[in-house]
Amino acid sequence: MSELPIPSDQQLSHMLKQRAETEGFSPVGIARLPGSRRLQLRTAALERWLEAGHQADMGWMAAPRRKDPTTLLKGARSLLAVGLNYHVDVQAAPGSLRVARYGWGRDYHRVVDQRLRRVGRWLSDQHPDCEWKACVDSAPLLDKAWAEEAGLGWIGKHSNLINSQRGSWMVIGHLLTTLDLEPDEPARSLCGRCKxxxxxxxxxxxxxxxxxxxxxxxxxxxxxxxxxxxxxxxxxxxxxxxxxxxxxxxxxxxxxxxxxxxxxxxxxxxxxxxxxxxxxxxxxxxxxxxxxxxxxxxxxxxxxxxxxxxxxxxxxxxxxx
Structure with a gap:
């Protein structure tokens, strides 16, 4: 019995995004490493942010690995970026103390990580010789910059990622891989003059x-x-x-x-x-x-x-x- 043919980069990229959507992720997109000129600008902006002391006590933001995804996965050539919508159309009771929406449900780190790992195992089934690594925002990665590069949305003036259809109520994750995947167009900023x-x-x-x-x-x-x-x-x-x-x-x-x-x-x-x-x-x-x-x-x-x-x-x- 002959083995099934390995899909082309374009076919696999389309299938991978479809598989991510079955896990509840939307939007989804793909970027190629090392990224466009914009990634260099985002990295430089991080350096200026750190030099100004804006990280306060969050020393982990200065991890050198944050500047290069290949330090997280040797030989990484592409990444799948995913968004998970956490907007639920309910409000806190009037007069109550307030809690940010991202924390209302189950720990999103676990949710995103578990679902990305399932996507990664699916990818291994399609292409057994590939390697991959799931990353949530606790990983030393310029996660919002890479999500922007993959077309999920743009980084707003408040530093959150904004999608034109879903707003900014989403957490993001990434699946690094050694495969050459078909990249999507980077997102274009639509904040304009709004402040x-x-x-x-x-x-x-x-x-x-x-x-x-x-x-x-x-x-x-x-x-x-x-x-x-x-x-x-x-x-x-x-x-x-x-x-x-x-x-x-x-x-x-x-x-x-x-x-x-x-x-x-x-x-x-x-x-x-x-x-x-x-x-x-x-x-x-x-x-x-x-x-x-x-x-x-x-x-x-x-x-x-x-x-x-x-x-x-x-x-x-x-x-x-």
Whole structure:
């Protein structure tokens, strides 16, 4: 019995993107290494960002491997970039503390990684001599720049990736491979003169277009800051946010269109995250915290940090209308 012929680069690229879509990824795209001139500009921008100290305590952002994907997979020649829509058309209860949408469901690192690995095993079945590596945003990779290169969307002035049909409510992942795949056209920026995200940031963390100073960012301080007290500037501007911050995404015009709402079971919000108040957080013991944060990306925020953040938060009062 003869073996099935190995598909051409173009055929395999099309099949690979279709396989990724069956895992719930959309949009999907392919880029070739080492990338276009834009990747060099993004790498240079990262260097300037680090030199300015905008990474705050996130020392891992300076990992040299971040500049070259072949350090993650020797011989890598292409990558599949995927987006996973986490927008669910529900809102937090009026007057409650706020949690960034990315953390509402199951830990997206696990979700994206597991699904990308299934895509990778499928790729190995099609082309047994290839090698691949799944990457989520915890890997030292310029993930948003490569997603932009693969045509998933463009990096907005708030530094999040924006897709013209899905807005910015998506997490991204990549599958590096040693195969030569057919690349897609890089995305073109459509932010224009809009600076809604910059104007809306209560701490002026977006110091210039595409530059976010983590030292001023509410999301950084509520998730990464391990100090006993939040800086006064952050505490005064915290509003209802106790885990991340979505302000710059909420005001983005690309998120004001009718967006698809995910029905993915793994991305549905845990009810407690939509109706959270200070008194509740103060009563939870270690077992309760462990139960609520099991399998959640928000486990990175320790219980004492939740209480610290909540103590400074100022939930918006319920509307009287």
């Amino acid at each position: 809604a995200c910059m104007d809306a940031c209560p701490t002026d963390a977006i110091t210039e277009p595409f530059v976010v100073d983590s030292r001023r960012c509410i999301a950084f301080h509520t998730i990464e800051n391990r100090d006993a007290e939040l800086p006064d500037q952050i505490a005064d501007a915290l509003g209802p946010w106790v885990a991340g911050c979505d302000i710059c995404q909420e005001v983005c015009p690309w998120n004001h269109q009718r967006l698809p709402s995910s029905d993915d079971p793994e991305l549905q919000p845990r009810p407690w995250l939509l109706n959270l108040n200070k008194d509740t957080l103060e009563t939870w013991d270690a077992t309760t915290w462990d139960t609520h944060l099991q399998g959640s990306a928000l486990r990175r925020i320790k219980p004492w940090m939740w209480r610290r953040n909540a103590a400074a938060a100022q939930p918006n009062p319920p509307s009287s209308l």
